[in-house]
Amino acid sequence: MINVALLSKWHVHADDYAHQAKQNENITIKVVWDEIAERGNEWAQKLRVPFEKDLVKVLEDPEIDAVIIDAPTNLHKEIIILAAKHKKHIFTEKVLAITYGDCENIFSVIKENGVKLMVSLPRLTENYYLYAQDVLDKGLLGKLTSIRCRLSHNGAVPYEGHPNGWLPKHFFNKEVCGGGALIDLGAHPIYLTNRLAGSAKAVTARLQKTLGYDVDDNAVVIVEYESGVLGTLETGFLSNGSPFQLELYGTEGTLLIEDQNIRLKSKKLGEGWKVPEQLPEPLAMPLNQWVSDILENTKPTLDENDFLTLTLINQAASLSNEQGRRIEIAQLTTASVEV
Incomplete structure (x- = not known):
């Protein structure tokens, strides 16, 4: 016990x-x-x-x-x-x-x-992620070239009696949170894409303060991976009815996941879209x-690299937004070693 x-x-x-x-x-x-x-x-x-x-x-x-x-x-x-x-x-x-x-x-x-x-990092245990990983591992997409992942909700949209939306007010305190939509909700697109694409090389980001909060409420991050994959990560607290989307594009095929709707097109499977008959069993939740x-x-299926690279992309995105430029990941890891 x-x-x-x-x-x-x-x-x-x-x-x-x-x-x-x-x-x-x-x-x-x-x-x-x-x-x-x-x-x-x-x-x-x-x-x-x-x-x-x-x-x-x-x-x-x-x-x-x-x-x-x-x-x-x-x-x-x-x-x-x-x-x-x-x-x-x-x-x-x-x-x-x-x-x-x-x-x-x-x-x-x-x-x-x-x-x-x-x-x-619970989405690394979900059946759709495991399916995406399996599709990649089997080479059904050929060489992976692009990933787009979007997760947004309307948590910061004001409504009667709730000027900050349904999220707690302290979620908009940059000193306490370290950021806004990206560091919280955007964590899921970041760690999913990191796991599927591999080691990150550089980050370019725009973190918008659309409604004037101290932190970002709408964000887009482009991650260049060592594998050559381009990752486009989208998140925000201002989208009503926005579905979760995970899209993988490769030289031989495309995998589209939108909430529970999954379809795959691969040259290796013949013409047209295929809907999986069965998804893998989910893994145990992180706890x-x-x-x-x-x-x-x-040994857990989530590891130190998942935890570290999540922070790494967040820190690089924050710097990119502040400085208006592309941030090389090596700048952050080398600076840490020097310190």
């Missing part, structure tokens, strides 16, 4: 992870901590567990084996490193940290203390993979 502390209810998915934890027979939620005591106390009462306002006390408790972190993004590095130094296994909402250098510091402490780290890793040392 894994005794878990929930660290903060800041992120909108905190309740989801608490629910997943309660559904997992190998997890017991023992305590809640929150940087805002009132919010944490209310959550703890709802979950019928104690609230502890002192984070160090939580981490010093020998009964606590692991933590689930939904704290503000700018607190991730501090909290994760502190938890690792107290030998607690760590599950955290994306992104791992705001900069590549911070991620490297985190990985160093994680390895030094021998704890298990998992970042929630459940993390539990299996802790208890059975089962």
Whole structure:
């Protein structure tokens, strides 16, 4: 059995992870901590567990084996490193940290203390991603040349009584979040495309503040990959009814995924579009993979490279937007080594 502390209810998915934890027979939620005591106390009462306002006390408790972190993004590095130094296994909402250098510091402490780290990148466990990967691996698209991935919602569109839309107001605080639509919702197109296309070479991005927030609410990122693939990533908080789209284009075929509608055209399969009769079975969700890793040392399908490159593309996109130019990935990784 894994005794878990929930660290903060800041992120909108905190309740989801608490629910997943309660559904997992190998997890017991023992305590809640929150940087805002009132919010944490209310959550703890709802979950019928104690609230502890002192984070160090939580981490010093020998009964606590692991933590689930939904704290503000700018607190991730501090909290994760502190938890690792107290030998607690760590599950955290994306992104791992705001900069590549911070991620490297985190990985160093994680390895030094021998704890298990998992970042929630759930779409890498979904059947459509597994199908796309299988299509690529079988060569049905020939040489992959382009990927377009879009995920947007209307979370920042104002409506009566909600001037910031249905997202919490703190999601528009750049200092706390590290960014806006791209760093949060755009994480999914980034990590999916990274996994399918390989190592990134350069990034060009435009992060719009359409409604005048402190952070981007509409973004497009072009990623050049070492493989020659061009990735076009789109995200935003201003789209009503926008479907999830993942499109792969190659010299021998095309794969189009729009929500649950999937079709494939490949020279190797004859004329016309093919609809898959059956999709692969989804993998275990990241939280459940993390539990299996802790208890059975089962290697997760999500790894350090997925976590690191997500932050890398975000940081490069932010710089590209600020400086109005194309950013070479090597600029960020080399600068980190020099520091």
